[in-house]
Amino acid sequence: MKRQSEDLSVDDLMELVEQIVAFLMEHNAEFEAVDLLMQVEDLYLVLELVDSTNYKRTCLYLISAARRYIPDPDDLPVLLVFAIYLKFEEYPSALQIALFLDNLQYVHQIFTACDDLLLKKQFCYILGQHRITFVLDEEMSGDDECREILQGITNNGKLSEGYLMLARDIEVMEPKSPEDIYKAHLLHGRASAGASVNSASQNLAATFVNAFVNAGFGQDKLMTVPSEASSGGSSGNWVFKNKAHGKASAAASLGMILLWDVDSGLAQIDKYFHSDDKNVIAGALLGVGILTCGVEHECDPALRILADYVDKEDSSIKIGAIMGLGLAYAGAQCPQIRSKLSCVLEDKKMPLDVIVFTAISLGLVYVGSCDEDVSQTIISALKHRSVSELGQPLTRLLPLGLGLLYLGKQEGVEATAEISKTLNTKIRKHCYMTLFSCAYAGTGDVLKVQYLLGQCAQHLKRGETHQGPAVLGIAMVAMAEELGLEMAIRSLEHLLRYGEQNIRKAVPLALGLLCISNPKVNVMDTLSRISHDTDIEVAMAAVISLGLIGSGTNNARIAGMLHNLSSYYYKEPRLLFCVRIAQGLVHLGKGLLTLAPYHFEHFLLSS
Secondary structure, eight states: OHHHHHHHHHHHHHHHHHHHHHHHHTTTTTTHHHEEEEEEEOOHHHHHHOOTTTHHHHHHHHHHHHHHHOOOTSHHHHHHHHHHHTTTTTTEEEEEEEETOHHHHHHHHHHHHHOOOHHHHHHHHHHHTOOOOOOOOOHHHHHHHHHHHHHHTTTTHHHHHHHHHHHHHHHOOOOOOOHHHHHHHSSSTHHHHHEEEEEEEHHHHHHHHHHHTTTTTTOOOOSSTTTTTTTTTSSSGGGGOOTTHHHHHHHHHHHHHHHTTTTHHHHGGGGGOOOOOOHHHHHHHHHHHHTTTOOOOOEEEEEHHHHGGGGOOOOOHHHHHHHHHHHHHTTTOOOHHHHHHHHHHHHHOOOOOHHHHHHHHHHHHHOOOHHHHHHHHHHHHHTSSSSSHHTSSSGHHHHHHHHHHTOOOOGGHHHHHHHHTTTTTHHHHHHHOOOOOHEEEEESHHHHHHHHHHHSSSSTTTTTTTTTHHHHHHHHHTTTHHHHHHHHHHHHHHHHSSHHHHHHHHHHHHHHHTTTOOOHHHHHHHHHHHHHHHHHHHHHHHHHHHHHHHHTTTTTTHHHHHHHHHTTTTTTTHHHHHHHHHHHHHHHGTTTOOOEEEEETEEEEEE
């Protein structure tokens, strides 16, 4: 009897809660209403009580609470927001929630519920920007003509056209040369000393700068100039002004200049496949991957062109084709590529560099998928490396390929992380830390940041390298929201001041990653200070990071800093090369492109 009376008293209280919540919702106090329902664990009541006047404020509060204070974002508040948006036919917002939850069933539901063709086109542009592979059926799109139009938008078929239209409207179509970026004539006498040496290193730097600045515009002053306008006679001449791998970079840079323009771009890259130089062919293969990155074409040209070259004997051609496939099909989870590249990984006679780039490519194609077959293949490749190979820096990219499979998947990495503890002691800790950092990237989880900071506080035994990925992991985890980002900047500055040398080398890159395409003044000043560091590797990392935080922003202050650094380091070829790369990044796409992975007001993270 006593138990029954207790139950009754709870029911009475719940009736009272319903009355209070209804009152609060009617009187513009949605936040208090949601808080009360969270306390009594009856959040479903919100769905009945929201109306057309208060659902937007209610949804905003629920999303904020879910992202900042609830450990698992797949929890009830976000699902409720999705249901509320569907109830009030707020379909574009519902689509953002579906992508946040990474649930394609919800995306299908939205397309089916909506009848407006213009809205469906908007959905397709959102899916295209998020770079998600999604195939529409008749139920979602209606007749064949509509489906063709919508699928073309989802596949980013209109991306190049829209980008060039914007460029024409704001009058930035005029190609820029590397000299326009360097502004060497302003260097007060030092320019002539630097410019007199027409070295391979300077040509390679010019190739990168030219590709970054003219990315996607389809025309430049080095690679695409017609033969009569070219000083040397033909547009292929610039490629042969470089040496060895410089030729590969030059040929691949054409893919960057012709970015997203698949039909016209492939025709221009084609001539390099007939070269006698293996580096030029390797570069052309990589160029095909860059050109088609993010664009799905009905003919699958990248797969048709690159697949045959994966079986070639020469390592550089093999790597060009493998990385080309990884870039072209990033996130596509294509079974044909998996079977093709898995065969390469399983071949025990394959050189280390080929194995490493195959793992990275598979990681890109299956990014965030938690695919067990790919995971086991990469782990097997790691287990079969000799002790001397495990000591080489290049081998550290194998755990990165594995980590990409679990990007942002949190607990999904646990089984693989446990397996990584059974690897050779040379790579074990490095692999675990890379997996951990990737799995919690973009979550903003404070406890994970504390764990990574704890790893950085330890004194290393000789030969251990796991603190590097731990430092980068702090940036990857904390980049999710503004407050965590500011706290991470302070923590990284402390590591810079008190950390050991291997940590100091990683801190500038972590700052670059944390504020990528987001030039915060305090970070800019920190990187400017350490770009003059006595340790050349720390200085190089700081210079590259100045490029990363300013990438695609045309930030005048960073451009000025890099201009001064090019004068300061004019006798240091390695550092000058880094300065040039950074200058190219700052002017990426003449200010029309970004490297920031977040979009929709920092709500969605694109893998």
